[in-house]
Amino acid sequence: MGALEIAFIGVTVVAVVAMTGLLYMCARSGAPAAAAVARARGAAEAGGGGLDEDAIKALPRVVYGAAADEAPPAQSSTGCAVCLGEYTGGDVLRVLPGCAHSFHRQCVDQWLRLHPTCPVCRTSPLPSPASSSLAGLPHDD
Numbered sequence: 001m002g003a004l005e006i007a008f009i010g011v012t013v014v015a016v017v018a019m020t021g022l023l024y025m026c027a028r029s030g031a032p033a034a035a036a037v038a039r040a041r042g043a044a045e046a047g048g049g050g051l052d053e054d055a056i057k058a059l060p061r062v063v064y065g066a067a068a069d070e071a072p073p074a075q076s077s078t079g080c081a082v083c084l085g086e087y088t089g090g091d092v093l094r095v096l097p098g099c100a101h102s103f104h105r106q107c108v109d110q111w112l113r114l115h116p117t118c119p120v121c122r123t124s125p126l127p128s129p130a131s132s133s134l135a136g137l138p139h140d141d
Contacts (some may be wrong), residue, residue, distance in 0.1 A: 059096060064093050082107035099125075
């Protein structure tokens with residue numbers, strides 16, 4: 001074996017060891033970042049990132065099937081997307097301003113305590129000055 005072949009083998013071994021070391025260091029440095037992201041997500045969920053009770057009670061509500069001539073909300077369906085249950089006559093629904101999605105009041109109130117957005121479209125349920133189409137609907141006192 002010539003000197004050139006020995007040098008080539010030596011350089012190849014050093015390159016493989018260096019690449020292995022770099023890959024090991026990169027993989028280990030990603031673990032703290034992933035743990036930090038998981039901690040941040042957990043803190044946001046545990047920290048009650050949703051709406052406060054006053055904001056939730058200010059959202060419009062309707063009684064399902066209360067008046068036959070009353071038009072349902074624009075995005076109404078026959079069931080709650082939170083519990084997947086069907087609406088029945090007399091159910092109190094919460095109608096979110098802006099998107100006009102409706103849900104059982106108990107279901108969406110619980111959701112909104114944890115999450116500040118609509119369960120379906122993720123828009124903010126807090127009324128903006130421009131959205132006044134649902135302003136006439138009753139709300140909790």
